[in-house]
Amino acid sequence: MKITIIGTGYVGLVTGACLAELGNDVFCLDVDQSKVDILNNGGIPIHEPGLDDVVARNRAAGRLQFSTDVAASVAHGDVQFIAVGTPPDEDGSADLQYVLAAARNIGRHMDGFKVVVDKSTVPVGTADKVSAAIADELAKRGKNEGFSVVSNPEFLKEGAAVEDFMRPDRIVIGHDQTTEGLRAHALMKKLYAPFNRNHERTYWMDVRSAEFTKYSANAMLATRISFMNELANLADKVGADIEAVRHGIGSDPRIGHSFLYAGCGYGGSCFPKDVQALERTARDYDQDLLILRAVEQVNDFQKHVLGKKVVKRFGDDLSGKHFAVWGLAFKPNTDDMREASSRVLIGELVRRGATVAVYDPVAMKEAERVLKLDFADDAKLFDRISFAANPMAALGDADALAIVTEWKAFRSPDFDRVKAALKNPVIFDGRNLFEPQVMADIGIEYHGIGRSILTRG
Numbered sequence: 543m544k545i546t547i548i549g550t551g552y553v554g555l556v557t558g559a560c561l562a563e564l565g566n567d568v569f570c571l572d573v574d575q576s577k578v579d580i581l582n583n584g585g586i587p588i589h590e591p592g593l594d595d596v597v598a599r600n601r602a603a604g605r606l607q608f609s610t611d612v613a614a615s616v617a618h619g620d621v622q623f624i625a626v627g628t629p630p631d632e633d634g635s636a637d638l639q640y641v642l643a644a645a646r647n648i649g650r651h652m653d654g655f656k657v658v659v660d661k662s663t664v665p666v667g668t669a670d671k672v673s674a675a676i677a678d679e680l681a682k683r684g685k686n687e688g689f690s691v692v693s694n695p696e697f698l699k700e701g702a703a704v705e706d707f708m709r710p711d712r713i714v715i716g717h718d719q720t721t722e723g724l725r726a727h728a729l730m731k732k733l734y735a736p737f738n739r740n741h742e743r744t745y746w747m748d749v750r751s752a753e754f755t756k757y758s759a760n761a762m763l764a765t766r767i768s769f770m771n772e773l774a775n776l777a778d779k780v781g782a783d784i785e786a787v788r789h790g791i792g793s794d795p796r797i798g799h800s801f802l803y804a805g806c807g808y809g810g811s812c813f814p815k816d817v818q819a820l821e822r823t824a825r826d827y828d829q830d831l832l833i834l835r836a837v838e839q840v841n842d843f844q845k846h847v848l849g850k851k852v853v854k855r856f857g858d859d860l861s862g863k864h865f866a867v868w869g870l871a872f873k874p875n876t877d878d879m880r881e882a883s884s885r886v887l888i889g890e891l892v893r894r895g896a897t898v899a900v901y902d903p904v905a906m907k908e909a910e911r912v913l914k915l916d917f918a919d920d921a922k923l924f925d926r927i928s929f930a931a932n933p934m935a936a937l938g939d940a941d942a943l944a945i946v947t948e949w950k951a952f953r954s955p956d957f958d959r960v961k962a963a964l965k966n967p968v969i970f971d972g973r974n975l976f977e978p979q980v981m982a983d984i985g986i987e988y989h990g991i992g993r994s995i996l997t998r999g
């Protein structure tokens with residue numbers, strides 16, 4: 543099938559590469575010339591395990607091309623996927639300018655029937671806006687081409703994006719019941735057949751329900767995390783171990799084990815913005831989503847929990863103190879620094895006068911770029927950050943180590959070397975990687991999240 547993907551970010555590039563892998567002829571469009579140049583020179587602009595192989599294989603086979611040529615991109619695909627960003631606007635709502643610009647481009651250039659797929663995460667009602675934008679551009683050209691806008695939200699996780707796309711838990715497709723909508727249904731069914739032959743994992747629904755499903759899924763997952771984080775903070779006070787509690791409640795199949803890990807807050811490009819956008823949608827309909835408001839507040843608080851623990855241990859004024867930070871990306875296996883908890887902790891440490899040595903297995907370059915922006919108003923603060931070549935190098939002379947991202951490489955360090963390198967054997971573990979009792983036995987002062995039972999006194 544001939545497919546066009548508009549936007550070659552995390553979602554667009556993975557979608558394009560994976561659909562090409564299944565034999566489709568895929569044209570990827572981006573407005574960012576530098577991104578397209580990297581891809582056409584055999585590079586990958588993001589870190590995503592396994593993606594480089596899929597892209598290289600399908601480029602070589604001639605099934606995957608990258609371009610900034612809008613007219614050619616619209617001419618190419620019978621199915622046009624819109625996979626551009628939907629960042630938060632100032633009021634928290636999803637900014638639809640890129641989605642609507644993509645839609646207008648389709649209307650400006652299309653000849654013949656097109657299925658237009660909203661792959662980006664967009665608020666309920668966006669498909670109607672996309673349809674209106676396309677219809678408006680067609681009317682300007684005096685054309686009457688048929689098209690149908692379908693909602694097909696993406697559920698992939700960064701760091702496991704190729705795997706998630708190739709083996710989806712579910713495929714959600716919203717379409718309408720018009721002649722064009724039913725034609726779109728048939729095309730989408732054919733496109734997704736290789737993922738689930740009998741369509742046992744495809745959920746067909748109306749467009750608005752599909753749009754709403756995406757926000758509901760992210761809101762639910764964010765709620766579970768904030769719920770556990772709030773309980774973890776209480777566990778710290780009452781002397782319970784949130785990890786034992788997690789096992790204890792997760793074994794109930796009605797609750798399940800996933801997404802119950804307490805930590806130093808959720809980040810990334812999705813949960814923070816999608817929770818906000820859903821709250822914003824509710825306000826447009828005179829409804830206040832009380833639970834989601836609390837989910838957001840708990841997460842904002844949680845991103846400061848490591849900093850608060852450091853201050854409790856070392857005092858308000860951290861000048862003269864030096865800290866090591868392991869893990870910068872918002873989660874492992876990605877270089878994505880969007881809304882990463884590390885940025886909050888580092889900000890708190892350097893603003894209180896400390897210096898920090900940071901290390902991340904893949905996000906060093908991206909971290910340097912975003913931290914420079916974070917401290918654009920005061921470059922002296924950025925100068926307090928040094929970028930270490932490896933985890934051990936970050937530890938030298940540090941008053942304590944703080945762990946922010948649960949990279950596998952941090953799980954079993956040589957604790958004797960860690961102890962020897964640190965000025966004080968103190969670890970603040972924002973992802974509960976280690977066992978408090980093991981730390982106590984080794985002689986490391988350990989501050990986890992919600993694990994005070996073994997570290998009290």
Ligand SMILES: NC(=O)c1ccc[n+]([C@@H]2O[C@H](COP(=O)([O-])OP(=O)(O)OC[C@H]3O[C@@H](n4cnc5c(N)ncnc54)[C@H](O)[C@@H]3O)[C@@H](O)[C@H]2O)c1
Pocket residue numbers: 548549550551552553554571572573574577625626627628640643644661662663664696697698699700811812
């Ligand atoms: N990142 C994820 O894990 C993830 C997962 C599921 C859904 N989503 C959703 O998918 C959408 C895309 O997210 P992302 O993380 O891939 O974004 P991204 O910022 O990584 O990529 C978006 C790309 O779109 C390009 N673009 C913008 N306007 C364009 C236009 N008019 N024509 C062509 N290209 C254009 C940008 O240059 C950029 O390369 C968002 O709505 C997001 O919420 C993201």
Ligand SMILES: O=c1ccn([C@@H]2O[C@H](COP(=O)(O)OP(=O)(O)O[C@H]3O[C@H](CO)[C@@H](O)[C@H](O)[C@H]3O)[C@@H](O)[C@H]2O)c(=O)[nH]1
Pocket residue numbers: 663696697698699700701760763767800801802803804805806807808809810811812813816872873
């Ligand atoms: O038990 C948990 C699980 C995750 N996190 C944190 O939550 C954030 C998000 O993690 P994850 O969901 O794995 O990453 P994303 O790539 O942001 O994926 C989410 O957002 C995507 C974009 O909408 C969706 O497609 C995915 O289904 C959804 O999981 C990260 O900071 C994690 O550290 C926790 O604190 N505790």
